[in-house]
Amino acid sequence: MSALRRDLAVALVATGDELVEGRHVDTNSSVIARALIDAGFEPRRFTVLGDDEDELVRTLVELAREHGAIVLTGGLGPTLDDVTRHAAARAAGVELVQDEAVLADLRAMFDRRGRTFSEANARQAMFPRGAHVLPNPNGTAAGFALEIGGALLCALPGPPREMRPMLVDHALPRITARVVGLPCVERRLFHLFGLPESAFADRAGDWMARGANPLVGVTASGGRLSVSVRAEASTRADAQRVCAARGAEIRTRFAEWIFSEDEPDLAAVVGRELIARNITVTLAESCTGGLAAERLTRTPGISAVFELGFVTYANRAKVELLGVDPALLAAHGAVSSQVAAAMARGAAERSGARLAASITGIAGPGGATPEKPVGLVHIGISADGVVTTEERRFLDLGRDLIRDFATNTVFDLLRRALVRLPRDSGAPTR
Amino acid sequence: MSALRRDLAVALVATGDELVEGRHVDTNSSVIARALIDAGFEPRRFTVLGDDEDELVRTLVELAREHGAIVLTGGLGPTLDDVTRHAAARAAGVELVQDEAVLADLRAMFDRRGRTFSEANARQAMFPRGAHVLPNPNGTAAGFALEIGGALLCALPGPPREMRPMLVDHALPRITARVVGLPCVERRLFHLFGLPESAFADRAGDWMARGANPLVGVTASGGRLSVSVRAEASTRADAQRVCAARGAEIRTRFAEWIFSEDEPDLAAVVGRELIARNITVTLAESCTGGLAAERLTRTPGISAVFELGFVTYANRAKVELLGVDPALLAAHGAVSSQVAAAMARGAAERSGARLAASITGIAGPGGATPEKPVGLVHIGISADGVVTTEERRFLDLGRDLIRDFATNTVFDLLRRALVRLPRDSGAPTR
Numbered sequence: 001m002s003a004l005r006r007d008l009a010v011a012l013v014a015t016g017d018e019l020v021e022g023r024h025v026d027t028n029s030s031v032i033a034r035a036l037i038d039a040g041f042e043p044r045r046f047t048v049l050g051d052d053e054d055e056l057v058r059t060l061v062e063l064a065r066e067h068g069a070i071v072l073t074g075g076l077g078p079t080l081d082d083v084t085r086h087a088a089a090r091a092a093g094v095e096l097v098q099d100e101a102v103l104a105d106l107r108a109m110f111d112r113r114g115r116t117f118s119e120a121n122a123r124q125a126m127f128p129r130g131a132h133v134l135p136n137p138n139g140t141a142a143g144f145a146l147e148i149g150g151a152l153l154c155a156l157p158g159p160p161r162e163m164r165p166m167l168v169d170h171a172l173p174r175i176t177a178r179v180v181g182l183p184c185v186e187r188r189l190f191h192l193f194g195l196p197e198s199a200f201a202d203r204a205g206d207w208m209a210r211g212a213n214p215l216v217g218v219t220a221s222g223g224r225l226s227v228s229v230r231a232e233a234s235t236r237a238d239a240q241r242v243c244a245a246r247g248a249e250i251r252t253r254f255a256e257w258i259f260s261e262d263e264p265d266l267a268a269v270v271g272r273e274l275i276a277r278n279i280t281v282t283l284a285e286s287c288t289g290g291l292a293a294e295r296l297t298r299t300p301g302i303s304a305v306f307e308l309g310f311v312t313y314a315n316r317a318k319v320e321l322l323g324v325d326p327a328l329l330a331a332h333g334a335v336s337s338q339v340a341a342a343m344a345r346g347a348a349e350r351s352g353a354r355l356a357a358s359i360t361g362i363a364g365p366g367g368a369t370p371e372k373p374v375g376l377v378h379i380g381i382s383a384d385g386v387v388t389t390e391e392r393r394f395l396d397l398g399r400d401l402i403r404d405f406a407t408n409t410v411f412d413l414l415r416r417a418l419v420r421l422p423r424d425s426g427a428p429t430r
Numbered sequence: 431m432s433a434l435r436r437d438l439a440v441a442l443v444a445t446g447d448e449l450v451e452g453r454h455v456d457t458n459s460s461v462i463a464r465a466l467i468d469a470g471f472e473p474r475r476f477t478v479l480g481d482d483e484d485e486l487v488r489t490l491v492e493l494a495r496e497h498g499a500i501v502l503t504g505g506l507g508p509t510l511d512d513v514t515r516h517a518a519a520r521a522a523g524v525e526l527v528q529d530e531a532v533l534a535d536l537r538a539m540f541d542r543r544g545r546t547f548s549e550a551n552a553r554q555a556m557f558p559r560g561a562h563v564l565p566n567p568n569g570t571a572a573g574f575a576l577e578i579g580g581a582l583l584c585a586l587p588g589p590p591r592e593m594r595p596m597l598v599d600h601a602l603p604r605i606t607a608r609v610v611g612l613p614c615v616e617r618r619l620f621h622l623f624g625l626p627e628s629a630f631a632d633r634a635g636d637w638m639a640r641g642a643n644p645l646v647g648v649t650a651s652g653g654r655l656s657v658s659v660r661a662e663a664s665t666r667a668d669a670q671r672v673c674a675a676r677g678a679e680i681r682t683r684f685a686e687w688i689f690s691e692d693e694p695d696l697a698a699v700v701g702r703e704l705i706a707r708n709i710t711v712t713l714a715e716s717c718t719g720g721l722a723a724e725r726l727t728r729t730p731g732i733s734a735v736f737e738l739g740f741v742t743y744a745n746r747a748k749v750e751l752l753g754v755d756p757a758l759l760a761a762h763g764a765v766s767s768q769v770a771a772a773m774a775r776g777a778a779e780r781s782g783a784r785l786a787a788s789i790t791g792i793a794g795p796g797g798a799t800p801e802k803p804v805g806l807v808h809i810g811i812s813a814d815g816v817v818t819t820e821e822r823r824f825l826d827l828g829r830d831l832i833r834d835f836a837t838n839t840v841f842d843l844l845r846r847a848l849v850r851l852p853r854d855s856g857a858p859t860r
Contacts, residue, residue, distance in 0.1 A: 017640075020473050022463030023649050023658075025455060029478070033452030043450050044485070046478035048459070055474070081640060210447075210481075210511060219453050228453075283720075283741075289727025290713075290720030293741045297719025300795055300829060308747030311713075311723045311739030313732075317781075321738060321751075351747075365730055399730060 007068035007179050010036050012046045013059065015074040015084060016158060020050040028073040028156075028163055035167060039176055040185045040232070041069070051075065056087035064091070064151035069175045071167075074158035076141035078120040084155050085144075089128035092148045096126045099133055102142050109140065134170040138162045145174050152178055184236045186243035190250055191264050192225040192257035193412045200225055203253060207246065214246040222404040223412075226264055227254075259415055266411040267292075271299030273418055274306075280354050281414070283309040284322055284347035286334065287361040287377065292407045308351055312343065322346030322358075335360050337378050337389040344380030345387050355417060356382040357410050361392075363399045377406045383417045437498035437609050440466050442476045443489065445504040445514060446588060450480040458503040458586075458593055465597060469606055470615045470662065471499070481505065486517035494521070494581035499605045501597075504588035506571035508550045514585050515574075519558035522578045526556045529563055532572050539570065564600040568592045575604050582608055614666045616673035620680055621694050622655040622687035623842045630655055633683060637676065644676040652834040653842075656694055657684075689845055696841040697722075701729030703848055704736075710784050711844070713739040714752055714777035716764065717791040717807065722837045738781055742773065752776030765790050767808050767819040774810030775817050785847060786812040787840045791822075793829045807836045813847045 012033060014026040026048050033043040044067065049055050056075075063070050075084030089096050103125035110117040127133060127144050134143035134154070141157040143166050154171040156163045176182060192200070197220040201208060207216035214231035227250060231243035251258065260269045274281050283292045293309035296302060310321050315334055318324040323346040324339060332338045343358030361377030368374045375394040380387060390413060394405045442463060444456040456478050463473040474497065479485050486505075493500050505514030519526050533555035540547040557563060557574050564573035564584070571587040573596050584601040586593045606612060622630070627650040631638060637646035644661035657680060661673035681688065690699045704711050713722045723739035726732060740751050745764055748754040753776040754769060762768045773788030791807030798804045805824040810817060820843060824835045 018647075018649070019460075020463060020476065021467055021647075022460035022473070023647065025457050025460045026476075027455050030449075030452035030455045033450060037451055043452070044480065044482075046450065046456075046476070048476035050474065052474075217448075217451075217453065219448065285720075288724070289732075289736075290715075290723030290739055290741065293720030294718070294724045297741075297743065298830065298833075302719075303743050307744035308751060309720055309741030309743070311720065311727075311741065313727065313739070314737035317738030400728065403728075 005042075005068075006066065008040065008042050008182070009044045009067045010041050010069045010071060010175070011063040011067040012043060013056075013063070013070060013072040014046070014048045014158075015051060015056060015072065017050045017081070019048045019074070026073075028158065028160060031160070031164065032071050032073070032167060035172060036071075036175075037230070038185055038187050039172055040183045041175070051081040051083055053083040053087045053090075056083060057090045060087060060091035060148055060153065064149040064153070067151050068179065070148070070151055070153045071171060071175075072153060072155045073163055076124070076143065076155060076157045078118075078123050078140070082123075085123075085126055085128065088131075088144070088146055088148070088153055088155060091153075092128055092130070092146055094129040097129045098122075099125050099127050099142075102127075102133055106140060132174070134166050136162055136166055138165060143170070145171065181234075183232045183234060184239040186231045186233075186236075186239040188229045188243055188247045189261065189264075190227040190229075190247070190254070190258050191260040191266075192227060192254055193223055193259050193266055193408060195225060195254070195257040196220075197225060200227070200254070214242050216246065216250070222401070223408045224264070224266065225257075259412065265295075265298075266408055266415065267295035268299050270411045270414050270418065271296050271302050273415070274355070275299070275301055275304055277418070277421075277423065278305065279418065279421060280305045280307070280352070282306070282347045282351035282353040282356045283410075284318075284343040284356065284358040284380075285309070285311050286313055286318070286343075286359060287363045288359045288403050288407050288410075289313060291403050292357070292359060292410050295407060295411070305353075307353070310347055310350075318343060318346075322350065333372065335362055335372055335376060335378060337380075337391060340378035340380035340389045341387045342380075344382040344389075348382040348385070354384055354421070355414060356380075357414055359406055359410055361402070361406055363402045363406075364396060365399065375402055377402070377409070379406070379410055379413055381413050381417050383421055388417075435472075435498075436496065438470065438472050438612070439474045439497045440471050440499045440501060440605070441493040441497040442473060443486075443493070443500060443502040444476070444478045444588075445481060445486060445502065447480045447511070449478045449504070456503075458588065458590060461590070461594065462501050462503070462597060465602060466501075466605075467660070468615055468617050469602055470613045471605070481511040481513055483513040483517045483520075486513060487520045490517060490521035490578055490583065494579040494583070497581050498609065500578070500581055500583045501601060501605075502583060502585045503593055506554070506573065506585060506587045508548075508553050508570070512553075515553075515556055515558065518561075518574070518576055518578070518583055518585060521583075522558055522560070522576055524559040527559045528552075529555050529557050529572075532557075532563055536570060562604070564596050566592055566596055568595060573600070575601065611664075613662045613664065614669040616661045616663075616666075616669040618659045618673055618677045619691060619694075620657040620659075620677070620684070620688050621690040621696075622657060622684055623653055623689050623696055623838060625655060625684065625687045627655060630657070630684070644672050646676065646680070652831070653838045654694070654696065655687075689842065695725075695728075696838055696845065697725035698729050700841045700844050700848065701726050701732050703845070704785070705729070705731055705734055707848070707851075707853065708735065709848065709851060710735050710737070710782070712736070712777045712781035712783040712786045713840075714773040714786065714788040714810075715739070715741050716743055716748070716773070716789060717793045718789050718833050718837050718840075719743060721833050722787065722789060722840050725837060725841070735783075737783070740777055740780075748773060748776075752780065763802065765792055765802050765806060765808060767810075767821060770808035770810035770819045771817045772810075774812040774819075778812040778815070784814055784851070785844060786810075787844055789836055789840055791832070791836055793832045793836075794826060795829065805832055807832070807839070809836070809840055809843055811843050811847050813851055818847075 348356035364374035794804035
């Protein structure tokens, strides 16, 4: 964080009964905060209020005293419980006036869609006097920017797909233009798999100390770590240099675990690499029940390398669809490295794919034995006919999290197999 | 919402740099707000702050003036950036004192886990003088309840799995006990599929007007609507009566779309019904790539009725795994009612399941033609050998949302097929 400069301090406000009643979670403020930080600002406080005009007036006046800017989302709709335009006008001590250009645009939009334009809709053309209209190409709610007691209020619509472009194209440029000597901020992200958060913190040492510049931060989810580097300097070049230097150290120190520098989704990284290298893949899933296939097929264009997947939940399915030897199942049980290997081999053979992964495990809550507790997972990988297996024992954090960890592990193992797979091993086996 | 009684007004606060920097979204406040509303309180304002002790002190003092209670999450950890205990003590004008019982518990917990107890850990046994400790069976961070200027502050840990039990078992009872004449609130939920939100609002009329009692609210996601009824009265019996009456009206007016009164997950409703009636099921997925199987297999115990699923992304997979006639694919294309029917029939035959569902569609962004736009989905259902198909044209809201809508539609069709399936149609077909 930068020094305590009021002009860099920003307050975020979200309005709506559905927010303060807990029916919707305000995710806009987090998105806006990240964008502000990247631009060199310091988000200090989020406030969530119901559709209460008096409360909003009071809050805006108070926040304007201590912040250089206020970014507000919500309350710009056509109905009476949309109080943002009235509250902003009262907080600034101005009246509401009609914007003829916006009114004409709204009428034209309604005409194009064959909808009747009502008095209520005309409310969306009212703005506090002196406000700059922020256009909304994705909806009927135009935003506005308005000075309130030395702070710039930017009021944006609540729907994220309308809010985001308005933030980037109109609000941020206006907020930035008012500030002299804005620090230049550079940011990089690294995505890791398989390293515990505490182990990262131990190795990162004082990189993560509050106020450090560059500052390293980390968040963990499902075995993945997202590591951010944020560097601040008075020139863009200096910030880039400082950020790049710390980034290079991270690359060296954590090379073993980094799977991406831009894409946080391990399945997407694997999917894109498979497509780029034209390597076919299949999946044979037991305890994850289709989760790995679902994640992989989120990648557009994956059909070029993924023809089919198997959800073989029952033993009979493993035998019939994958050709697993019933004797193996009888001798070792379905959750075993032997069966994981046979599933991967069978999936590769029956699909003809160069890469195959299998997952068999105990996601709970039932099915555990003293030797095979909830969280035990065996994964098989077949790469050009060479089969390897891995065993993992995840904490029993519940069925959903075990399946999430197992699926991420599969994609990490596929990624590592992919690195080793020769580029020139020729056509798929069929 | 009830009348403007200060003793019923509650403020929620969440602290943490990761929140105000947008790296994590505060979901705790929404959970707490819903619990408070159900208990008859009125959440008025959420505030999110960084790990800034001075800001937190000032905020607590201000909020205590206008609210009967403040529920705060976060900042109870052992490190120096955990400022909640210090800030609360300063806001109340008291010092921090060590709680010997909590200290002994912490030492014992560390001993059991074979971890070294450090000076930092002892911080978690410090509480503002006069605070009541709120026990945490799920972690090291005990919470506390403390009077600040006439308001009760309840400080809870940030991790949801530690926060929730402490909220329900300790914080809510303390907040409730201070209030005289708390209105009795009854709440019911209804989960619907297939009705647009605007159509619900039209039919619900003034049930949804602000301040109505009972009050009906609705939230929409992926084709599903969650409809809540909230009734408030001075006695429990009256609240229950009012709530039940509106509930009965909803059941009558929306019977066609209601799939559950408690479980919001359509796949879980279907999964449990399949298990309860011992009806076997299989899935053959193209555009959803395993998403339906993944959702279905989230239900514990589903292995009793779900043996296997097919992810048949490519035409060849539809032919080889499901026995779809290549001539059908050539004549109608993979996204057609004919192929959907053949997929469902093949999946039922090859798995031996009584119920089978198939999904084939265009999730985008590629693959569309003028006749077959992104969002076109064909679904086949085979029930005891009788095959039906449905066509849906979803808006192009992006690949993920189209897959979500398609999957929810499959489970809605399975649910309807299940209602019609005779209980006594005997054993599975194999």
